[in-house]
Structure formats: C-alpha cells, structure tokens
Amino acid sequence: MSDYSLLILPGDGIGPEVMAEVRKVIGWFQTNRGMRFDVSEDLVGGAAYDKHGKPLADETMAKAQQVDAVLLGAVGGPKYDNLDFSLKPERGLLRLRKEMDLYANLRPAQCFDALADFSSLKRNIVAGLDILIVRELTSGVYFGEPRGIHDDNNNPENEGGRVGINTQRYTSGEIRRVARAAFELAKKRGNKVCSMEKANVMESGILWREEVQWVHDNEFPDVELSHMYADNGAMQLVRNPRQFDVIVTDNLFGDILSDAAAMLTGSLGMLPSASLGAPMDNGRPKALYEPVHGSAPDIAGQGKANPIACILSFAMALRYSFNEGQAADDLEKAVEKVLADGVRTADLMGPEGGTPVSTSEMGDKITEAL
Amino acid sequence: MSDYSLLILPGDGIGPEVMAEVRKVIGWFQTNRGMRFDVSEDLVGGAAYDKHGKPLADETMAKAQQVDAVLLGAVGGPKYDNLDFSLKPERGLLRLRKEMDLYANLRPAQCFDALADFSSLKRNIVAGLDILIVRELTSGVYFGEPRGIHDDNNNPENEGGRVGINTQRYTSGEIRRVARAAFELAKKRGNKVCSMEKANVMESGILWREEVQWVHDNEFPDVELSHMYADNGAMQLVRNPRQFDVIVTDNLFGDILSDAAAMLTGSLGMLPSASLGAPMDNGRPKALYEPVHGSAPDIAGQGKANPIACILSFAMALRYSFNEGQAADDLEKAVEKVLADGVRTADLMGPEGGTPVSTSEMGDKITEAL
Ligand SMILES: CC(C)[C@H](C(=O)O)[C@@H](O)C(=O)O
Ligand SMILES: CC(C)[C@H](C(=O)O)[C@@H](O)C(=O)O
Numbered sequence: 001m002s003d004y005s006l007l008i009l010p011g012d013g014i015g016p017e018v019m020a021e022v023r024k025v026i027g028w029f030q031t032n033r034g035m036r037f038d039v040s041e042d043l044v045g046g047a048a049y050d051k052h053g054k055p056l057a058d059e060t061m062a063k064a065q066q067v068d069a070v071l072l073g074a075v076g077g078p079k080y081d082n083l084d085f086s087l088k089p090e091r092g093l094l095r096l097r098k099e100m101d102l103y104a105n106l107r108p109a110q111c112f113d114a115l116a117d118f119s120s121l122k123r124n125i126v127a128g129l130d131i132l133i134v135r136e137l138t139s140g141v142y143f144g145e146p147r148g149i150h151d152d153n154n155n156p157e158n159e160g161g162r163v164g165i166n167t168q169r170y171t172s173g174e175i176r177r178v179a180r181a182a183f184e185l186a187k188k189r190g191n192k193v194c195s196m197e198k199a200n201v202m203e204s205g206i207l208w209r210e211e212v213q214w215v216h217d218n219e220f221p222d223v224e225l226s227h228m229y230a231d232n233g234a235m236q237l238v239r240n241p242r243q244f245d246v247i248v249t250d251n252l253f254g255d256i257l258s259d260a261a262a263m264l265t266g267s268l269g270m271l272p273s274a275s276l277g278a279p280m281d282n283g284r285p286k287a288l289y290e291p292v293h294g295s296a297p298d299i300a301g302q303g304k305a306n307p308i309a310c311i312l313s314f315a316m317a318l319r320y321s322f323n324e325g326q327a328a329d330d331l332e333k334a335v336e337k338v339l340a341d342g343v344r345t346a347d348l349m350g351p352e353g354g355t356p357v358s359t360s361e362m363g364d365k366i367t368e369a370l
Numbered sequence: 371m372s373d374y375s376l377l378i379l380p381g382d383g384i385g386p387e388v389m390a391e392v393r394k395v396i397g398w399f400q401t402n403r404g405m406r407f408d409v410s411e412d413l414v415g416g417a418a419y420d421k422h423g424k425p426l427a428d429e430t431m432a433k434a435q436q437v438d439a440v441l442l443g444a445v446g447g448p449k450y451d452n453l454d455f456s457l458k459p460e461r462g463l464l465r466l467r468k469e470m471d472l473y474a475n476l477r478p479a480q481c482f483d484a485l486a487d488f489s490s491l492k493r494n495i496v497a498g499l500d501i502l503i504v505r506e507l508t509s510g511v512y513f514g515e516p517r518g519i520h521d522d523n524n525n526p527e528n529e530g531g532r533v534g535i536n537t538q539r540y541t542s543g544e545i546r547r548v549a550r551a552a553f554e555l556a557k558k559r560g561n562k563v564c565s566m567e568k569a570n571v572m573e574s575g576i577l578w579r580e581e582v583q584w585v586h587d588n589e590f591p592d593v594e595l596s597h598m599y600a601d602n603g604a605m606q607l608v609r610n611p612r613q614f615d616v617i618v619t620d621n622l623f624g625d626i627l628s629d630a631a632a633m634l635t636g637s638l639g640m641l642p643s644a645s646l647g648a649p650m651d652n653g654r655p656k657a658l659y660e661p662v663h664g665s666a667p668d669i670a671g672q673g674k675a676n677p678i679a680c681i682l683s684f685a686m687a688l689r690y691s692f693n694e695g696q697a698a699d700d701l702e703k704a705v706e707k708v709l710a711d712g713v714r715t716a717d718l719m720g721p722e723g724g725t726p727v728s729t730s731e732m733g734d735k736i737t738e739a740l
Contacts, residue, residue: 263605
C-alpha cells in the first residue's frame with residue numbers, strides 16, 4: 001500500500017518539462033527514504049481541451065477530489081487565446097480551486113541570497129526577504145454572481161450598447177476561515193499578519209476588515225495584526241517589503257499583490273505555491289501545489305525552463321500534505337546548495353556567470369545534492 | 371474680469387500647508403504673467419465634516435461644478451477613522467469625482483533625475499522613467515450597485531452570518547471614453563498604450579479589452595496598442611517599468627497599479643494628478659487636480675511637508691484646463707532647477723545631503739526660480 005497519493009497535472013507549455021524533474025525528486029524520496037507514492041497523471045488546461053474539448057474532464061476532477069495532493073505545472077498558451085471564456089485553459093485551474101474548495105493560497109515571496117542581484121530592487125531592500133501572502137482563492141470577484149456581458153440597448157447614453165458585470169461577494173465565514181489559516185501560519189513564522197483590502201471604498205472590504213479583526217480578537221490575540229488599504233499595500237511592497245511577515249487578502253488583490261511580491265525577489269522561476277482546503281477524512285487538507293510562474297510558451301520544449309519552482313512546490317506538498325517537514329527542509333536545502341554552487345538555468349544566469357544547465361540537468365543536480 | 375476660476379479645497383492633514391505654497395505660485399503668475407485667477411476656497415473631507423457634519427457640503431459641490439478647475443490638497447486622518455462609511459473624508463473626494471463625472475484620471479509616474487537614488491529600485495531600472503497611467507475614475511467597483519453588507523442568517527454554513535457585496539460594472543461607453551483619452555494623450559507622448567484588465571477571469575475585463583480594441587481600430591489605428599493582465603502588469607511595473615508609455619485601466623486596478631508605479635519613482639512627494647471630464651460650455655474640461663500623496667497626519671502642521679506634488683498639480687491645471695502649456699513648462703522647469711540646486715524638504719533628504727528647507731521655503735525657492 002502506498003502512503004501518499006499524488007495526481008500530477010503537467011498542463012501546457014513548460015509544465016511537462018518541469019514536472020519531469022519533479023518526478024526525479026519523487027523517485028529519489030521513494031528509493032532513499034522509503035516513502036511510498038501512488039502517482040497518477042492526467043491533463044489540464046489546453047492539453048485537456050485538445051483531448052476532451054474542455055479544460056478539465058469530469059473524470060480528472062473526480063480523481064483530484066480523491067488524492068492527497070494535486071501537483072500542477074502550468075496552463076495556457078497563445079493557441080487557446082481565442083477560445084470562448086468557458087473553454088479557456090484557466091477555467092480548468094479555476095474549477096479545481098473552486099470544486100476542491102481550496103480557500104487558502106499560500107504564496108511565499110522569498111529572496112534567495114545567491115540570486116538577490118536579479119531583483120530590479122536594490123539588494124539592501126530585498127536581501128533576506130521572506131514574506132508569505134495568503135490569498136483567498138475560492139470566492140470574491142472570481143466567482144461571484146451575477147456576472148457576464150449584456151446588451152444595454154435601451155440606454156441611449158451608452159455608446160456601444162453593452163455592459164459588463166462582475167460581483168465581489170464575500171461571506172463572513174469565507175473571510176474567517178482564510179484569516180484563521182493566515183494566523184496559524186504566522187504563529188510558525190514572525191507572528192505578524194497584515195490584512196489588505198479597500199475598506200475605504202468597498203463594503204466587502206469593511207466586512208473583510210471586521211471579520212479578520214474578529215478572528216484575531218477571539219482566537220489569535222497574541223498574533224500582531226494590522227490593516228492596510230491594498231493600494232498602500234502595493235506601495236509598501238515596493239518601498240520596504242521586509243516590513244511584512246504574513247499578508248492576508250482577497251482573491252483579486254491577492255492575485256495582483258502576490259505577483260508584485262514575487263517579482264520583488266527577481267527570480268520568478270523559483271517561487272512555489274500551495275492551495276489548501278479543509279481537512280479530508282484522513283486528516284490531510286485538500287491540496288493543490290503549483291509554481292507561481294506561467295506556461296512560458298516562448299521557451300517550451302527547449303530544455304530552458306527552470307524546474308525549481310515546481311520542485312519547491314513539491315517540497316510544500318511534503319510539508320503541508322504529508323507532514324514530512326524534515327524531507328521538505330532537506331529538499332529546500334538541496335536547492336539552496338545547488339544555487340550556491342553556481343548551477344544556473346538560463347533565467348538565473350547573471351553577469352557573474354555560473355554553470356549553465358538545462359532543465360533536466362538542474363533536476364539531476366538537485367537529486368544529487370539531496 | 372478674471373480669465374480662470376479656481377476652487378481650492380485644501381482638505382486635511384498637510385493639505386492646507388502645501389496649498390499655501392500653491393497660492394504663492396498662483397500669485398506669481400498673476401503678478402508676472404498677467405493671468406487673472408478668480409480663486410475661492412472651501413472645505414472637503416474631515417475639515418468639511420467638522421463644520422457641516424458631512425465630508426462635502428452641497429454648496430461646495432455646486433461651486434465645484436461652476437469653476438474651471440478644482441485644486442484639492444488631501445483628505446483623511448485618524449480622527450475620522452471610525453466614522454460611518456458614508457461620512458468618511460474619502461466620500462467627499464469620491465462625490466466630487468462622480469458628480470463632476472471626471473472619468474479620466476491622469477497619473478504620471480516620472481523619475482526626477484536628481485532623486486533617482488531615492489527609489490528602492492536600481493537606478494538603471496528607473497532613471498528617466500516617464501509613464502502615464504490613465505485610470506477610469508467614475509465607475510467600476512467604486513460605484514457599482516448593488517453594494518453593502520447584509521445579514522445572511524438563513525445560511526447555516528456561513529459562520530458570522532453576514533455577506534459583503536460590491537459590483538464591478540462597466541458600460542461600453544464608459545470604457546470607450548477613457549480609452550479615447552488615453553489614445554489622445556499617447557499621441558502627444560510615445561504613441562503607445564497598454565491596456566490592463568483581468569479578461570481571463572472577469573467578463574467586465576473582456577468587455578474592457580474589446581472596447582479598447584474597438585476604439586483603437588476605428589479611431590486610433592496608428593497608436594500602438596497592447597493588452598496585459600493586471601497581475602502581470604504589476605509584475606512588469608516592478609521588473610521593467612520603462613517598457614510602458616501610457617497605461618489605461620479601470621478604477622480599482624488603476625488605484626493599485628498607479629500607487630505601485632508612483633512608488634517606483636521613490637519620490638511620492640513629487641507626483642501630481644489630474645482628473646478630467648467632458649468639456650464644459652467654455653470648451654474647458656471639468657477638472658480636478660490633486661497630489662498623489664495622502665494627508666500625512668503624522669507630519670501635519672510641522673512645516674515638513676513637500677509642496678511639490680501640489681505645485682505640479684497646479685502645473686497640470688495650467689496645461690489641461692487653461693491651455694497655458696508654456697507656463698506649465700516653466701513651472702516644471704523651476705521645480706527641476708530647485709531640485710538640481712540641492713534644495714530639499716525632509717522627505718527628499720538623502721545621504722548625499724542638500725539644503726534642508728521647510729514647506730514654505732520650498733515654495734519660496736520655486737517662485738524665485740520662476
Ligand atoms: C491563470 C489565472 C486564472 C490565475 C489567477 O488569476 O488566479 C493566475 O494569475 C494565478 O495567480 O494563479
Ligand atoms: C482616498 C481613496 C478613496 C482614493 C481611491 O481609492 O481612489 C485614493 O486611494 C486615490 O487613489 O485617489
């Protein structure tokens with residue numbers, strides 16, 4: 001019998017290439033640490049559309065509900081740009097998030113010392129940066145109803161005659177559960193949470209602020225909590241990102257702010273993410289892990305992609321799904337060692353040089369370092 | 371008879387201090403260039419609340435509708451943090467924007483050479499930066515209905531029992547008019563527009579993209595147009611902001627992205643903004659000018675505030691409301707000269723030193739330089 005079941009969804013673009021390197025890492029832990037993984041693989045995004053005519057087949061969705069963890073590569077590509085909204089590769093990913101109810105999206109933005117010079121920010125601003133953005137992932141304007149594009153022909157003042165609508169909708173319960181996740185995580189880190197919204201212009205932001213405060217006062221009074229408007233948050237991330245420990249925010253603000261935070265580190269190819277839901281019968285949370293980077297169609301299939309973000313996503317799976325904290329630490333250290341040794345995929349190659357390697361060689365180096 | 375009518379709303383915090391310096395500049399143009407300004411002054415924000423019990427009196431609103439241009443300092447302060455949503459200082463500003471129908475908010479993010487080292491970004495990334503964000507300002511989630519916080523007691527799954535709602539709503543006409551403003555401005559600059567939305571997850575973003583494209587194809591085919599998802603936009607602003615010329619985006623994305631862009635320059639105390647609406651009978655657009663910075667209650671009343679953002683907002687008024695392009699250029703050059711001479715308010719004082727001056731001395735230096 002296996003200990004851990006994993007569904008691998010390589011997806012599009014560089015997804016399959018980087019996932020092949022994760023396979024090596026999984027193999028290493030099977031052979032050398034006696035972990036038993038039951039790994040299955042399936043399609044998502046454009047790859048699923050090509051085969052099934054939709055970006056996530058129902059059988060794939062059902063499988064995802066049964067495994068301990070889903071590992072996803074990336075979705076999307078120019079080939080699919082003109083598909084109908086409901087068929088776009090992104091919808092496959094959004095369906096997974098929604099139906100697995102993965103409400104807490106953990107996006108660490110960490111600056112690796114060996115790579116600090118890649119940042120467009122000054123070294124003294126980003127060196128040692130280690131923040132964690134906890135983004136609500138199953139609600140808000142991404143999923144709220146009503147939504148759509150409608151005719152507005154009876155309105156003579158509306159040149160063009162159409163109207164586009166989306167709804168930002170949050171329940172207090174949705175806010176509380178992601179706030180709890182953020183506070184729990186903060187307790188294991190710097191013990192500080194900053195919550196971001198636009199309570200000065202949006203009522204949903206007022207509710208957000210009040211409910212986060214409620215969870216704090218009733219359940220986590222010892223964690224330091226502050227509130228910040230999201231526009232100021234964007235500014236502060238650029239000005240002095242190290243003032244933050246954990247940031248908790250909604251789906252849309254989280255999308256934008258976590259991307260800005262990721263770019264501060266200068267090495268997008270390094271950043272993993274975890275999306276967690278409620279505990280299943282076996283006590284493990286529903287979980288999906290994916291790199292923050294996209295499908296990078298421009299370099300797909302050329303052995304240029306950096307597999308580290310995907311490998312570190314697997315490290316997050318070891319930690320959050322399988323409770324193998326030691327193994328996760330070891331894997332993260334192996335990555336750091338390889339970087340300190342100057343091993344570099346193309347995206348990490350800077351003026352100071354290093355040993356250029358392909359996607360596959362990077363995977364080999366990391367398993368060797370383990 | 372006066373040539374130009376101006377309503378000055380100093381507002382809260384450092385607003386009155388910085389506005390006093392603008393008054394000097396206005397005086398200079400009256401005396402030395404024979405421009406005749408009819409200047410009146412009134413209250414907005416917390417100052418208006420203190421007197422009238424609301425953040426903008428109806429008479430002030432009526433005056434704002436009649437003048438050629440409104441010049442606003444800043445609103446808000448901790449004293450007003452616990453006021454009801456509808457009474458908060460911000461509502462005064464939002465009412466002005468909405469009732470004057472100021473749909474195009476121009477936010478230049480310019481990096482002044484003398485100040486490039488203030489940026490948290492590397493000099494080679496930001497030196498010479500000159501982008502213009504055109505933010506839609508009268509619609510979207512800021513104003514869409516339905517909105518509010520409601521009881522949701524019949525939903526046993528909703529711990530807390532409340533729900534917060536806001537609506538993102540854009541008509542094609544609203545999108546087209548701000549797109550036109552962006553294309554017109556681009557023609558006078560780098561001839562390039564990048565439009566940002568989340569068309570991959572929001573239908574209102576799809577409409578946004580289609581309508582901007584329509585205006586381009588039908589009216590501005592010679593301006594270069596690109597589209598970008600707003601999360602990627604946030605990343606690209608951090609990674610390589612000089613790739614942009616004009617960015618056009620909606621009210622909420624514009625709020626966040628323009629603040630991130632402002633912070634790239636490292637000198638928030640320098641950045642002006644203009645909010646423009648449709649032409650009035652005299653051919654001038656409805657207009658409100660304000661610095662990008664806030665009311666900075668922590669330093670209010672101490673003579674520490676930098677008046678340059680507010681003075682440059684007046685320069686924008688000269689250019690966009692009064693068609694005094696030459697005067698605007700002269701004023702901007704005077705500011706550059708004073709900076710090049712090393713004159714510095716506290717916020718601009720860096721390691722390389724300079725001549726420290728108060729708010730009022732900075733105003734004097736700029737009028738002298740004129
Ligand atoms: C691909 C897209 C739907 C997605 C999002 O907007 O959430 C992506 O930007 C992300 O952040 O994971
Ligand atoms: C003060 C606030 C209502 C305002 C906004 O959100 O638009 C401010 O952040 C701005 O950008 O002018």
